[in-house]
Amino acid sequence: MTGFASSEERDAFIAGLPKAELHLHIEGSLEPELMFALAQRNKVDIPFASVEEVRVAYDFSNLQDFLDIYYQGMGVLIEEQDFYDLTMAYLQRAKADNVRHVEIFFDPQGHTERGVAFETVISGITRALADGERDLGISYRLIMCFLRHLSEEDAFATLEEAMPYLGKIDGVGLDSSEVGHPPSKFERVFAKCRELGLKVVAHAGEEGPPEYVHEALDLLKVDRIDHGNRALEDDTLITRLADEGMCLTVCPLSNLKLCVIDDIHDHPIKTMLDHGIKATVNADDPSYFGGYVNDNFRAVTEALNLDRDHLLTLARNSFTGSFLDEVDKERHVAAVSEYAA
Numbered sequence: 069m070t071g072f073a074s075s076e077e078r079d080a081f082i083a084g085l086p087k088a089e090l091h092l093h094i095e096g097s098l099e100p101e102l103m104f105a106l107a108q109r110n111k112v113d114i115p116f117a118s119v120e121e122v123r124v125a126y127d128f129s130n131l132q133d134f135l136d137i138y139y140q141g142m143g144v145l146i147e148e149q150d151f152y153d154l155t156m157a158y159l160q161r162a163k164a165d166n167v168r169h170v171e172i173f174f175d176p177q178g179h180t181e182r183g184v185a186f187e188t189v190i191s192g193i194t195r196a197l198a199d200g201e202r203d204l205g206i207s208y209r210l211i212m213c214f215l216r217h218l219s220e221e222d223a224f225a226t227l228e229e230a231m232p233y234l235g236k237i238d239g240v241g242l243d244s245s246e247v248g249h250p251p252s253k254f255e256r257v258f259a260k261c262r263e264l265g266l267k268v269v270a271h272a273g274e275e276g277p278p279e280y281v282h283e284a285l286d287l288l289k290v291d292r293i294d295h296g297n298r299a300l301e302d303d304t305l306i307t308r309l310a311d312e313g314m315c316l317t318v319c320p321l322s323n324l325k326l327c328v329i330d331d332i333h334d335h336p337i338k339t340m341l342d343h344g345i346k347a348t349v350n351a352d353d354p355s356y357f358g359g360y361v362n363d364n365f366r367a368v369t370e371a372l373n374l375d376r377d378h379l380l381t382l383a384r385n386s387f388t389g390s391f392l393d394e395v396d397k398e399r400h401v402a403a404v405s406e407y408a409a
């Protein structure tokens with residue numbers, strides 16, 4: 069137990085640490101209890117008889133296993149209020165983990181292809197984000213993801229639908245099935261998004277090879293890499309990520325549940341920090357992977373014997389790697405230093 073006298077002391081330090089969460093799919097925060105409530109409210113059939121049955125089904129051996137259930141789960145989200153309730157439930161949970169700033173993903177194509185209007189989705193999410201900022205003091209950015217298993221044409225059509233709402237969207241991302249859908253497939257749509265002044269991020273190196281991380285950097289010109297685990301297989305990437313101060317939004321319990329790693333003791337986050345890479349800790353899809361951000365912090369801190377300095381670095385990285393203005397970044401980084409003192 070490096071640096072901490074007890075597991076209680078360690079957990080208390082994590083609980084009180086001011087932090088930002090930069091990799092969170094809002095649809096992945098749909099807890100089984102809310103899924104059942106919304107299924108009833110909207111008269112939607114779900115293939116589960118109980119909350120226990122749902123949790124048993126969350127036994128994945130790879131990303132695709134999870135995605136199949138994830139897209140099915142979001143089928144209960146129909147009305148604007150559903151998206152509000154989903155987002156507000158996440159923000160309340162984030163508040164309990166002392167999260168001060170969130171940058172959340174949403175997957176519009178997972179909804180519009182079911183006949184739910186883009187307006188319904190974004191209105192519910194942003195209404196909750198605004199209420200959360202006012203009532204819980206959590207600032208936010210919103211990132212619209214393109215589903216990479218769908219076509220470039222679909223992505224362009226989604227961007228077109230998003231045009232009237234660009235004032236509410238800070239960035240775009242790339243998620244869903246990685247292998248076979250390289251970043252290069254979306255080079256043109258990302259170029260357009262950058263021209264529009266949007267920040268750009270992409271899932272890369274979760275299951276996909278290091279080459280996809282190179283493509284995300286070189287072709288999509290990303291501001292952050294989501295996951296990035298497999299970048300560690302390539303020494304040139306390690307040096308490049310460190311030299312460029314590229315932020316990686318790492319998701320330990322997700323990696324475990326999706327078998328990206330076999331054991332939490334093998335998680336690469338400490339190695340990333342040792343290489344000088346700006347890694348951060350995030351929950352990804354907390355209701356599917358069994359933990360919110362502090363659960364993720366606890367899991368790696370215990371397994372990898374992280375000390376106070378590691379945790380403070382991870383917390384600072386979460387703010388410096390965010391899309392906050394420089395003044396706000398500095399304010400939050402100062403709060404982390406004050407916490408350390």
Ligand SMILES: Nc1ncnc2[nH]cnc12
Pocket residue numbers: 093096131138243244245271274322352353
């Ligand atoms: N971990 C993940 N990887 C890719 N797409 C996702 N969509 C939701 N979670 C995801």
Ligand SMILES: [Zn+2]
Pocket residue numbers: 091093243271294352
């Ligand atoms: Zn993700």
